[in-house]
Amino acid sequence: MQWQGRIAVDPGICHGKACIKGTRVPVSVILDNLADEVGVDEILKSYPSLTREDIQAAVGYAAELTRERVVPLAPGAA
Numbered sequence: 892m893q894w895q896g897r898i899a900v901d902p903g904i905c906h907g908k909a910c911i912k913g914t915r916v917p918v919s920v921i922l923d924n925l926a927d928e929v930g931v932d933e934i935l936k937s938y939p940s941l942t943r944e945d946i947q948a949a950v951g952y953a954a955e956l957t958r959e960r961v962v963p964l965a966p967g968a969a
Contacts, residue, residue: 893948893951894947894948894949894951894952894955896912896948897911897912897944897945897948898910898911898912898918898948898949898952899911899912905917909952911940911941911945911948911949913940914938914940914941914945916938916940916941916945918949918952918953920938921934921938921941921945921946921949922949922950922953924937925946925949925950931943931946934946
């Protein structure tokens with residue numbers, strides 16, 4: 892999964908938290924839901940602007956962060 896095309900960080904949106912591009916849904920909200928055993932279908936129902944690929948991108952982004960290194964966003968990804 893290439894999460895880089897789906898995650899953006901913009902200081903003017905959600906206080907600069909990583910969000911799904913084109914939405915105001917922070918990656919952390921998706922991950923919190925998954926951690927609370929909320930199913931993908933239920934997340935999609937609660938956040939209709941999201942796609943299954945967006946949820947997978949959030950998981951991919953989190954996986955990168957757990958590698959304990961700096962994860963630069965692509966230039967112009969904001």
